[in-house]
Amino acid sequence: QVQLVESGGCSVQSGGSLGLSCAASGFTLGDYTIGWFRQAPGKELECVSCLTTSGLNRYYFDSVKGRFTISRDNAKNTAFLQMHSLKPEDTADYYCAAGRTCNEYINTYSYRGRGTRVTVSS
Secondary structure: OOEEEEEOOOEEEOOOOEEEEEEEEOOOHHHOEEEEEEEOOOOOOEEEEEEOOOOOOEEEOHHHOOOEEEEEEHHHOEEEEEEOOOOHHHOEEEEEEEEOOOOOOHHHOOEEOOOEEEEEEO
């Protein structure tokens, strides 16, 4: 069964850190670009970060630059999003997706997970 499953979301206080994981099954995650997206309450889905298959090219949304780090472990078929200095505006449902190219449109990705919720309290 092909799926992506996110984990690691929880409630954390402002300034805290959190690590999200995205485990793939049924396909080789290393063959795909990884995208992390988020959707805050009442807002549109936005691309937070993406990482190419080579691991050489990373993209970060301006508001998370310097605070979030995207990575992957192909041996574990898993991607990660490490988040530091979290702010209340980071509160959202976070989704990972696997696709062919880095872009901001999750519908262009081949696979996506169901999301994990991050809540940052002030």
